[in-house]
Amino acid sequence: MQRLPMTRSETFAALLVEHARVRGDRPALREKHLGIWQALTWQQVYARVQKLACGLAALGIKQGDHVAVIGENRPQLYMSMMATQALGAVPIPLYQDAVAQEMVYVLQDAAVSVAVVEDQEQVDKMLEVRDQCPALRSIVYDDPRGLRHYVDSALLSCDELATLGQQQDAQAFFTQSVAGVQPHDPAAMFYTSGTTGKPKGVVLTHHALIDRARAVEAMEGLTDHEEVVAYLPVAWIGQNMFSYTQLLVTGFTVNHPESPETVTIDMRDIGPTYYFAPPRVLEGLLTQVTIRMEDAGWVKRNMYEWAMKVARRVGAQVLDHKSVPVIERLRYALGNALIFAPLRNVLGMSRVRIAYTAGEAIGPDLFVFYRSIGINLKQLYGSTETAVFVCVQPDGNVKPDTVGPPVAGVEVRVTADGEILLKSPGLFKEYYRNPEATQETMTSDGWFRTGDAGYLDEDGHLKIIDRAKDVGKLADGSLFAPKYLENKLKFFSHIKEVVAFGAGQSEVCAFINIDLEAVGNWAERRGLAYAGYADLAARDEVYALIADCVEQVNRDLSQDQRLSKSQISRFLILHKELDPDDDELTRTRKVRRGFVAQKYAVLVEALFAGRERQYIDTEVKFEDGRTGRISADLKIRSVRLAAPNVAPVASS
Amino acid sequence: MTTQLRERIGAIVLEMQNISLAFGGVKALTDISFDVREHEIRAIIGPNGAGKSSMLNVINGVYTPQQGSITFAGEQFNKMNPRRAAEMGVARTFQNLALFKGMSVLDNIMTGRNLRMTSGIFAQAFRLGSAEREEIRHREFVENLIDFLEIQAYRKTPVGRLPYGLQKRVDLGRALAMEPRLLLLDEPMAGMNIEEKQDMSRFILDVNDEFGTTIVLIEHDMGVVMDISDRVVVLDYGRKIGDGTPEQVRQNEAVISAYLGVAH
Numbered sequence: 001m002q003r004l005p006m007t008r009s010e011t012f013a014a015l016l017v018e019h020a021r022v023r024g025d026r027p028a029l030r031e032k033h034l035g036i037w038q039a040l041t042w043q044q045v046y047a048r049v050q051k052l053a054c055g056l057a058a059l060g061i062k063q064g065d066h067v068a069v070i071g072e073n074r075p076q077l078y079m080s081m082m083a084t085q086a087l088g089a090v091p092i093p094l095y096q097d098a099v100a101q102e103m104v105y106v107l108q109d110a111a112v113s114v115a116v117v118e119d120q121e122q123v124d125k126m127l128e129v130r131d132q133c134p135a136l137r138s139i140v141y142d143d144p145r146g147l148r149h150y151v152d153s154a155l156l157s158c159d160e161l162a163t164l165g166q167q168q169d170a171q172a173f174f175t176q177s178v179a180g181v182q183p184h185d186p187a188a189m190f191y192t193s194g195t196t197g198k199p200k201g202v203v204l205t206h207h208a209l210i211d212r213a214r215a216v217e218a219m220e221g222l223t224d225h226e227e228v229v230a231y232l233p234v235a236w237i238g239q240n241m242f243s244y245t246q247l248l249v250t251g252f253t254v255n256h257p258e259s260p261e262t263v264t265i266d267m268r269d270i271g272p273t274y275y276f277a278p279p280r281v282l283e284g285l286l287t288q289v290t291i292r293m294e295d296a297g298w299v300k301r302n303m304y305e306w307a308m309k310v311a312r313r314v315g316a317q318v319l320d321h322k323s324v325p326v327i328e329r330l331r332y333a334l335g336n337a338l339i340f341a342p343l344r345n346v347l348g349m350s351r352v353r354i355a356y357t358a359g360e361a362i363g364p365d366l367f368v369f370y371r372s373i374g375i376n377l378k379q380l381y382g383s384t385e386t387a388v389f390v391c392v393q394p395d396g397n398v399k400p401d402t403v404g405p406p407v408a409g410v411e412v413r414v415t416a417d418g419e420i421l422l423k424s425p426g427l428f429k430e431y432y433r434n435p436e437a438t439q440e441t442m443t444s445d446g447w448f449r450t451g452d453a454g455y456l457d458e459d460g461h462l463k464i465i466d467r468a469k470d471v472g473k474l475a476d477g478s479l480f481a482p483k484y485l486e487n488k489l490k491f492f493s494h495i496k497e498v499v500a501f502g503a504g505q506s507e508v509c510a511f512i513n514i515d516l517e518a519v520g521n522w523a524e525r526r527g528l529a530y531a532g533y534a535d536l537a538a539r540d541e542v543y544a545l546i547a548d549c550v551e552q553v554n555r556d557l558s559q560d561q562r563l564s565k566s567q568i569s570r571f572l573i574l575h576k577e578l579d580p581d582d583d584e585l586t587r588t589r590k591v592r593r594g595f596v597a598q599k600y601a602v603l604v605e606a607l608f609a610g611r612e613r614q615y616i617d618t619e620v621k622f623e624d625g626r627t628g629r630i631s632a633d634l635k636i637r638s639v640r641l642a643a644p645n646v647a648p649v650a651s652s
Numbered sequence: 653m654t655t656q657l658r659e660r661i662g663a664i665v666l667e668m669q670n671i672s673l674a675f676g677g678v679k680a681l682t683d684i685s686f687d688v689r690e691h692e693i694r695a696i697i698g699p700n701g702a703g704k705s706s707m708l709n710v711i712n713g714v715y716t717p718q719q720g721s722i723t724f725a726g727e728q729f730n731k732m733n734p735r736r737a738a739e740m741g742v743a744r745t746f747q748n749l750a751l752f753k754g755m756s757v758l759d760n761i762m763t764g765r766n767l768r769m770t771s772g773i774f775a776q777a778f779r780l781g782s783a784e785r786e787e788i789r790h791r792e793f794v795e796n797l798i799d800f801l802e803i804q805a806y807r808k809t810p811v812g813r814l815p816y817g818l819q820k821r822v823d824l825g826r827a828l829a830m831e832p833r834l835l836l837l838d839e840p841m842a843g844m845n846i847e848e849k850q851d852m853s854r855f856i857l858d859v860n861d862e863f864g865t866t867i868v869l870i871e872h873d874m875g876v877v878m879d880i881s882d883r884v885v886v887l888d889y890g891r892k893i894g895d896g897t898p899e900q901v902r903q904n905e906a907v908i909s910a911y912l913g914v915a916h
Contacts (some may be wrong), residue, residue: 034795
């Protein structure tokens with residue numbers, strides 16, 4: 001296979017030009033249309049971006065302007081971002097599932113004048129908020145379905161945008177425009193959902209993003225033959241780095257799923273070699289596998305259980321090329337033939353060479369599961385402000401409880417009170433129009449405060465404990481790290497979300513969201529009828545099921561001297577799922593702890609008061625933006641605590 | 653939106669005149685007349701046993717009325733038969749679904765193209781050039797429907813494994829594959845939860861809007877019907893007791909008493 005040279009350009013648009021020249025016939029973007037995968041080559045992408053850029057210029061976009069991009073992963077949206085960057089303007093990807101009013105803040109703050117959106121749903125949102133956003137002049141859409149009867153001078157399709165640009169001498173204009181963009185100019189802006197307060201616009205330069213992508217390209221030996229499936233929101237820096245910045249830096253192929261529901265099928269079609277998933281997606285996949293295995297016949301179930309035992313014993317060592325006894329190696333090979341290889345195939349991960357997980361802490365059991373079946377899953381650590389790649393676990397030296405050593409170019413320091421500080425070429429330029437916030441995150445000697453608590457271990461691998469501000473103390477002064485407890489509970493397939501409380505209290509209590517799919521399946525097999533989430537969540541049988549999980553975690557905690565006081569003494573199952581539409585989760589599905597505590601203050605109080613039930617009435621927001629109220633009388637259940645440092649009682 | 657639809661409504665495409673239908677001594681329909689205009693959504697409503705399904709079966713030729721005539725697209729008939737109706741562009745969905753459970757979603761919808769296939773069984777069996785080209789054309793049409801109905805994820809799934817609401821969507825897809833001029837929907841929302849009903853309502857409106865298909869639907873969920881129909885016929889015990897826009901029907905005394913009951 002002929003190796004084409006690595007890229008050298010320093011801005012996104014220049015990278016595009018370089019790819020069109022060097023690997024013009026290689027596929028850049030692929031999309032499944034009418035059931036058939038159709039590729040756009042780098043040449044085709046380049047030609048289209050040129051036209052779109054001229055079109056945007058005709059709409060008045062010039063250097064430094066902001067263009068909002070809203071939708072799923074779609075070639076037209078990717079190319080609009082490239083076109084925006086070619087003009088020296090700044091694309092702002094937004095979460096496509098946000099309701100219209102959530103977008104208003106960003107559209108106003110960044111004075112967005114053009115929004116490129118996917119379909120009618122997003123067009124409707126833009127039209128709804130247009131009066132509040134006077135700067136918004138044009139709305140460009142990709143999919144015309146349902147928009148035939150819309151008469152509005154601000155609306156135009158991507159194709160119309162491309163023809164708008166034909167009036168200019170596209171080639172000359174484009175070349176001149178690209179030459180005017182400098183590496184230290186802003187390349188993209190991401191609004192951090194933030195678990196607290198108003199979102200902040202994180203400005204990242206061409207240099208910061210491209211530098212980090214190059215560092216990882218070198219570290220992992222990525223080539224332009226990688227296949228990637230982009231299925232997470234581009235508004236999340238993780239996906240954006242992985243499927244947009246790295247696409248342009250390394251020049252591989254990014255595939256766009258047909259629809260969000262078809263991702264599993266599309267993964268199998270494509271067989272990506274480079275894969276990225278936040279823990280919740282990996283957890284979801286594992287839940288599905290577990291459910292399917294529980295429903296399988298006796299023979300298959302036993303084969304699976306046997307093979308997984310072998311995998312847990314030696315799988316990770318085999319993957320790391322460590323020494324493993326011959327007999328175990330043979331067992332693993334048999335397991336691979338019968339279970340692991342078919343399982344990887346079902347997950348669409350047969351060809352995965354490198355898989356990353358990031359976004360939040362991953363349960364060690366979940367992490368080890370994937371590695372033990374032969375998928376090279378690695379953790380990485382980073383954030384929007386640091387252009388994702390701060391630490392990455394290296395091949396052959398993966399410690400499940402760390403996020404690996406710093407990537408080339410990054411310096412890490414830990415303060416006396418445990419906060420992680422760093423310096424990196426990937427650091428953001430500033431928070432947009434918010435110098436106070438920018439200043440707050442930087443120390444006087446130029447280090448960036450991550451807000452995470454952790455330490456570097458003896459091998460120089462970084463270990464993250466929790467968000468620095470979330471780590472607290474119980475009333476008696478012992479350590480309370482809520483995220484740690486929550487992650488332990490969330491590894492049970494029946495539990496979807498947990499919020500643990502205990503800072504300043506003498507005991508620990510928790511809210512729990514059950515996983516409707518897993519518990520629903522469990523209930524079905526027991527012939528337990530239920531009407532929906534709220535009904536199922538209130539069942540005594542379900543409470544007993546969850547209590548078992550909590551007791552197991554308590555036994556685990558009792559083994560750990562530092563955390564034995566953090567055993568959970570009482571819990572309740574919430575009557576509704578925590579939802580970003582109700583502001584309880586961020587769009588990346590992280591619990592907004594403070595908000596939840598405030599919203600459900602009655603429940604928190606009832607938990608700590610040791611009451612047996614508590615009535616609660618809450619407001620909920622539906623997907624279309626309407627609101628309603630739901631109320632429930634929730635049961636509270638106490639759980640047995642394990643005696644500290646005593647081995648678990650053997651079941652009789 | 654509604655006003656735009658109104659403007660699109662054209663000439664009368666189907667006219668039912670004085671239709672009476674009896675099974676032995678049971679009178680299912682008595683002297684019913686109404687018309688359906690091009691591009692409109694026309695609902696037939698009524699309590700259980702009012703004769704709604706019988707009416708639908710008369711339109712597509714399953715039942716032959718003892719009296720009355722049917723005028724479709726300018727041609728008058730005393731009786732229709734299902735094959736003839738299908739050839740003239742009348743497609744329907746079924747209340748209890750009539751899909752091939754073991755076949756994939758794709759294949760089920762492909763069966764709707766049956767009447768439009770021209771190559772012979774021999775050419776198809778041996779995949780001769782003409783047959784292959786034709787299949788590709790039909791497949792493209794069907795893929796567009798799959799995209800339209802948002803069922804890409806289930807393309808290859810056997811229909812029997814899908815939840816009820818999705819099966820209903822496949823049934824609609826199969827009917828649409830005929831590129832019908834007139835689409836008959838037999839209780840499209842029966843047995844659905846609210847969310848599924850909302851989805852289905854949106855698809856019915858979209859079909860009407862995107863393809864300009866004339867739709868006759870029967871339904872006993874009043875709320876849904878009133879929201880999406882242009883005009884409504886109300887039946888009770890086989891007689892027509894109301895006909896007009898949803899607002900007019902809602903205020904009709906006879907309709908109110910049929911639905912809510914009156915003190916006798």
